[in-house]
Amino acid sequence: xxxxxxxxxxxxxxxxxxxxxxxxxxxxxxxxxxxxxxxxxxxxxxxxxxxxxxxxxxxxxxxxxxxxxxxxxxxxxxxxxxxxxxxxxxxxxxxxxxxxxxxxxxxxxxxxxxxxxxxxx
Numbered sequence: 001x002x003x004x005x006x007x008x009x010x011x012x013x014x015x016x017x018x019x020x021x022x023x024x025x026x027x028x029x030x031x032x033x034x035x036x037x038x039x040x041x042x043x044x045x046x047x048x049x050x051x052x053x054x055x056x057x058x059x060x061x062x063x064x065x066x067x068x069x070x071x072x073x074x075x076x077x078x079x080x081x082x083x084x085x086x087x088x089x090x091x092x093x094x095x096x097x098x099x100x101x102x103x104x105x106x107x108x109x110x111x112x113x114x115x116x117x118x119x120x121x
Contacts, residue, residue: 003102007058007116008051015047058116062102065118069093069104074121077104077113089113090121 005012022043026036069075075091091097091104091113098105103112 008055011051062115065115068120075118076121077118
């Protein structure tokens with residue numbers, strides 16, 4: 001739960017924006033009475049379910065990656081540094097990689113790789 005705002009922050013902002021749009025549209029004079037309550041309720045339900053589902057899937061994948069790394073399995077991480085040549089980085093515990101909190105760190109790379117952007121090979 002400590003990473004919730006970090007992982008879902010942008011989705012919370014987008015959800016709030018969707019609620020604001022819903023509020024604006026449902027308060028127009030051409031909308032039926034009660035549409036504001038119904039609209040805000042259903043948009044809120046959809047936003048909560050989608051954000052909750054994304055968080056659950058992401059944290060489950062992070063747990064799988066952590067377990068696989070501790071068992072010295074191969075991990076593939078997205079590299080945002082170079083988009084033209086190597087878009088992925090192969091991470092293995094036996095190749096000088098270590099796990100610091102939720103980041104993979106190596107003395108051979110200048111930046112860490114966040115575990116949420118990785119999968120087990």
